[in-house]
Amino acid sequence: MNWQSALDPHSANARHLADLFWFFTALCAAIWLLVVAALLRAIRHPGLAGEQDPPERQLRKSRIVGALTALTVLILVVFTAASFYTTRSFAWPDMNTLRIKVTGQQWWWQVEYRNHDASQVLTTANEIHIPVGRPVTLELHATDVIHSFWVPDLMGKQDLIPGRTNYLTLQADHAGVYRGQCAEFCGLEHARMAIWVFAQEPSAFEAWRRHALMPNTMPDGGAAAKGAYIFVHRQCASCHAINGSDAAGQTGPDLTHFGARATIAAGTLHNTAANLDRWLADPQAVKPGANMPKVDLSAPDRAALVAFLEGLK
Amino acid sequence: MSAPLLDTDLAPAEVSARLEAVWSEPKTLWGWFATVDHKKIGRRYVVTALIFLLLGGLAALVMRAQLGTPDNHLVGPDVYNQLFTMHGSTMMFLFAVPVMETLGVYLVPLMIGTRTVAFPRLNAFSYWVYLFGGAMLWIAFFVNSGPDAGWFSYVPLAGPQYGIGKRSDIWAQMITYTELSGLAVAVNTIVTVFKMRCPGMSIDRIPLFVWAQLVTAFMIVFAMPAVMVSSTMLICDRLVGTHFFNWAEGGDVLLWQHLFWFFGHPEVYFIFLPATGIVSAIIVPFARRKMFGYSVLVLALFATGFLAFGLWVHHMFVTGLPRLGESFFTASSMAVAVPSGMQIFCWIATLWDGRLRFATPLLFVFGFIFNFVAGGLTGVMVASVPIDTQVHDTYFVVAHFHYVLVGGAVFPLLGGIYYWFPKFYGRMLDERMGKWNFWLAMVGFNLAFFPMHILGLMGMPRRIYTYPAEMGWGGMNLASTIGAFLFAASFALLAVNIVRALRRAPGAPANPWDAGSLEWAPASPPPPHNFTFTPVVASREPLWDTPELPVTTGLHADRRETVITSLVEAEPQMCESSPPPSIWPFVAALVISVTLLGSIFTPWALVWGLVPVGITLIGWFWPKGAKEEES
Numbered sequence: 025m026n027w028q029s030a031l032d033p034h035s036a037n038a039r040h041l042a043d044l045f046w047f048f049t050a051l052c053a054a055i056w057l058l059v060v061a062a063l064l065r066a067i068r069h070p071g072l073a074g075e076q077d078p079p080e081r082q083l084r085k086s087r088i089v090g091a092l093t094a095l096t097v098l099i100l101v102v103f104t105a106a107s108f109y110t111t112r113s114f115a116w117p118d119m120n121t122l123r124i125k126v127t128g129q130q131w132w133w134q135v136e137y138r139n140h141d142a143s144q145v146l147t148t149a150n151e152i153h154i155p156v157g158r159p160v161t162l163e164l165h166a167t168d169v170i171h172s173f174w175v176p177d178l179m180g181k182q183d184l185i186p187g188r189t190n191y192l193t194l195q196a197d198h199a200g201v202y203r204g205q206c207a208e209f210c211g212l213e214h215a216r217m218a219i220w221v222f223a224q225e226p227s228a229f230e231a232w233r234r235h236a237l238m239p240n241t242m243p244d245g246g247a248a249a250k251g252a253y254i255f256v257h258r259q260c261a262s263c264h265a266i267n268g269s270d271a272a273g274q275t276g277p278d279l280t281h282f283g284a285r286a287t288i289a290a291g292t293l294h295n296t297a298a299n300l301d302r303w304l305a306d307p308q309a310v311k312p313g314a315n316m317p318k319v320d321l322s323a324p325d326r327a328a329l330v331a332f333l334e335g336l337k
Numbered sequence: 338m339s340a341p342l343l344d345t346d347l348a349p350a351e352v353s354a355r356l357e358a359v360w361s362e363p364k365t366l367w368g369w370f371a372t373v374d375h376k377k378i379g380r381r382y383v384v385t386a387l388i389f390l391l392l393g394g395l396a397a398l399v400m401r402a403q404l405g406t407p408d409n410h411l412v413g414p415d416v417y418n419q420l421f422t423m424h425g426s427t428m429m430f431l432f433a434v435p436v437m438e439t440l441g442v443y444l445v446p447l448m449i450g451t452r453t454v455a456f457p458r459l460n461a462f463s464y465w466v467y468l469f470g471g472a473m474l475w476i477a478f479f480v481n482s483g484p485d486a487g488w489f490s491y492v493p494l495a496g497p498q499y500g501i502g503k504r505s506d507i508w509a510q511m512i513t514y515t516e517l518s519g520l521a522v523a524v525n526t527i528v529t530v531f532k533m534r535c536p537g538m539s540i541d542r543i544p545l546f547v548w549a550q551l552v553t554a555f556m557i558v559f560a561m562p563a564v565m566v567s568s569t570m571l572i573c574d575r576l577v578g579t580h581f582f583n584w585a586e587g588g589d590v591l592l593w594q595h596l597f598w599f600f601g602h603p604e605v606y607f608i609f610l611p612a613t614g615i616v617s618a619i620i621v622p623f624a625r626r627k628m629f630g631y632s633v634l635v636l637a638l639f640a641t642g643f644l645a646f647g648l649w650v651h652h653m654f655v656t657g658l659p660r661l662g663e664s665f666f667t668a669s670s671m672a673v674a675v676p677s678g679m680q681i682f683c684w685i686a687t688l689w690d691g692r693l694r695f696a697t698p699l700l701f702v703f704g705f706i707f708n709f710v711a712g713g714l715t716g717v718m719v720a721s722v723p724i725d726t727q728v729h730d731t732y733f734v735v736a737h738f739h740y741v742l743v744g745g746a747v748f749p750l751l752g753g754i755y756y757w758f759p760k761f762y763g764r765m766l767d768e769r770m771g772k773w774n775f776w777l778a779m780v781g782f783n784l785a786f787f788p789m790h791i792l793g794l795m796g797m798p799r800r801i802y803t804y805p806a807e808m809g810w811g812g813m814n815l816a817s818t819i820g821a822f823l824f825a826a827s828f829a830l831l832a833v834n835i836v837r838a839l840r841r842a843p844g845a846p847a848n849p850w851d852a853g854s855l856e857w858a859p860a861s862p863p864p865p866h867n868f869t870f871t872p873v874v875a876s877r878e879p880l881w882d883t884p885e886l887p888v889t890t891g892l893h894a895d896r897r898e899t900v901i902t903s904l905v906e907a908e909p910q911m912c913e914s915s916p917p918p919s920i921w922p923f924v925a926a927l928v929i930s931v932t933l934l935g936s937i938f939t940p941w942a943l944v945w946g947l948v949p950v951g952i953t954l955i956g957w958f959w960p961k962g963a964k965e966e967e968s
Contacts, residue, residue: 215804
């Protein structure tokens with residue numbers, strides 16, 4: 025797994041950004057060193073007599089300060105031009121590529137693969153799968169407060185603003201898993217709003233997509249079947265949907281194929297049976313402020329629910 | 338009516354004694370509340386701002402303790418969000434802007450050779466409003482109603498739907514208090530500098546510190562209305578159901594950001610420009626050299642003042658604004674580096690040939706250049722739209738603006754404290770402790786904030802209350818936390834130094850640093866009337882060029898009076914009286930504060946509040962038969 029870092033680019037766009045960053049850094053570091061060197065010279069020099077420079081020295085200093093100012097302007101022009109051309113190198117959002125609608129919510133991400141064919145529309149949460157080597161257009165929305173989508177290995181960030189739509193183009197060079205997280209302060213659990221991008225070879229991506237579109241098959245016996253019953257008949261289904269069951273709640277993350285996801289609660293916990301049990305036992309202890317309430321379930325009921333959810337591969 | 342008593346009728350010692358009697362204020366509780374002495378108010382203002390610095394700093398230490406280790410549970414998200422909101426709001430609104438503005442309240446009249454500020458009662462009023470606003474914010478925090486939507490209070494998070502309780506209302510009204518007092522000080526500074534400079538102080542002889550205060554005051558007058566409007570719109574959305582920022586009803590979420598940053602970016606320069614004034618004031622006496630490039634430095638202040646209004650959008654580079662517009666703001670944000678660069682060049686050019694005296698104030702100026710230039714250069718980096726898309730809202734930006742604000746303003750302020758403390762309190766601060774203070778601050782500050790650059794690039798966003806251990810941010814966060822505590826220790830050392838100095842008997846000479854500007858002419862601390870005779874100056878460093886200052890005479894010795902001069906040449910025009918102490922500014926501030934506090938709970942408070950406010954204003958302006966009302 026690649027941990028999020030702006031200096032570990034895994035796409036052409038992120039590489040352009042990192043190159044520009046290093047160019048700025050090198051030049052700025054050189055300037056800083058020169059200023060400090062000049063300061064040290066001034067500190068070490070014993071100084072001249074008198075309160076004021078003689079006119080010819082004043083003139084020389086004026087020329088040097090003038091030249092340095094001109095040099096400052098020149099460097100800033102170079103910086104501005106470099107920034108402008110880097111921005112221009114990014115593709116404009118292309119509506120004919122794979123389009124994914126990402127909706128930021130307190131404190132998770134809804135992900136919807138757009139398609140003209142309604143049967144091909146796919147909804148998931150907190151994970152985005154993309155094919156390698158192809159631009160993917162993200163359509164960024166928010167329904168509550170402002171969030172910001174940021175997966176630094178692949179691209180700079182872009183805000184998700186209620187009432188507006190922003191676009192961001194992602195393209196990964198090679199297969200891998202890239203972490204990102206919300207970058208705009210969005211309330212209590214801003215710290216626990218991570219997202220994963222799974223870049224896959226086109227064939228693997230297509231396989232994933234076909235599988236993800238399929239409804240989950242409901243277990244027909246054992247603890248998992250009891251868990252499915254609990255899910256639909258207790259509070260769970262009022263917020264969560266699972267394609268293939270009667271659960272169709274819309275306010276929480278869609279849990280279809282939940283068992284195949286890497287984490288629970290937008291990156292708060294790794295997705296293991298033990299962690300899921302911990303989460304279901306008291307969500308507020310794990311992610312205080314999260315909109316998921318504590319539901320009173322006996323330990324065996326919880327175990328059944330865990331068996332059901334982890335079985336949704 | 339008795340015949341007027343002029344200072345020309347009396348011996349100098351007699352004039353001094355009489356003026357002291359006229360300008361001094363009763364040492365009673367009433368006198369404490371009624372004072373209009375710019376030195377007492379300025380001192381009070383600075384001390385209050387330093388108390389807010391302490392509170393804001395403690396909030397920062399709790400945050401650093403929380404972030405020192407991954408998955409820490411020292412505080413939860415609710416407290417953490419309040420802490421960083423309180424830290425930012427306090428440092429910006431209650432510490433940095435007021436302390437810089439009101440260092441001028443104390444120093445400007447002394448530096449320009451006059452006895453008081455233009456509107457002494459307005460000055461007193463502004464202090465009380467500021468005190469009440471700041472106190473309200475912190476009392477709210479201690480009763481668990483501290484604002485928690487960040488010092489920038491973005492909507493919808495701070496709006497009626499997502500901002501719970503009264504937290505954001507308290508934040509919005511705190512803004513009203515501090516802006517009210519900030520505007521009052523700005524108006525005072527402008528008129529004082531324009532009309533009360535001593536004869537001979539033409540505009541090419543105004544001390545650079547005073548120029549910086551003047552430019553800042555103008556910026557405040559133009560920028561603060563934007564945030565007053567936006568915070569009022571916010572409180573209207575929350576309290577009376579307007580929809581300025583409600584996108585579902587045709588309002589606009591981004592409108593808030595435009596209004597806030599149209600104020601918020603210039604605000605950085607409210608803090609930085611006066612700090613450059615401190616730097617200029619310190620460099621001249623400690624390099625024993627007149628400033629190289631005085632006019633360039635003045636023009637740089639003006640250029641910064643203008644450009645500062647054209648770069649607010651660089652706070653909004655990732656909100657999806659049109660690309661060409663963003664490029665304009667990249668260019669304008671970079672352009673503001675030019676005047677800053679020119680200032681640095683001129684300061685170094687002055688130090689270049691100076692015979693430096695390595696006392697604590699100058700050390701802090703070196704620290705300023707070392708840290709501020711780094712912050713300025715990372716500022717050039719974040720001005721670039723593409724780079725900003727990676728570092729915006731990360732710890733890189735946290736590092737950047739702390740280098741600019743702490744390096745660029747707090748270091749000069751600390752230098753200024755060591756420099757002017759003898760003038761304020763008549764006692765010298767200890768040099769040995771001062772040097773320890775400096776080195777501890779340098780090491781602590783850089784250890785606390787340099788790693789944050791790297792953390793931001795490694796993907797650590799701002800305003801997160803915790804992070805998982807597997808992110809690999811733990812080590813650098815721990816280093817940063819250790820640095821923060823060292824930095825705090827340097828302030829503890831300053832406090833010890835100050836307390837020890839105050840316990841000694843006063844004995845600082847009038848001009849301990851052998852400086853050339855006018856504030857060093859009167860005794861330390863200055864008498865209530867500042868100058869027995871208004872000085873006349875003929876150069877930028879009058880105490881160097883004419884140690885026996887020529888003076889103006891012909892003022893009344895039996896009432897508060899000052900000389901009014903012309904705008905450009907500072908030629909004497911008239912004598913103007915100045916009001917004696919009054920309790921009314923305090924009462925008016927109290928009544929207005931209660932009204933504003935009430936408006937957090939009901940809009941009707943503003944209506945009913947008009948009655949007591951009207952009564953106090955009538956009381957304020959009612960003639961009281963003082964001698965000053967004659968002329």
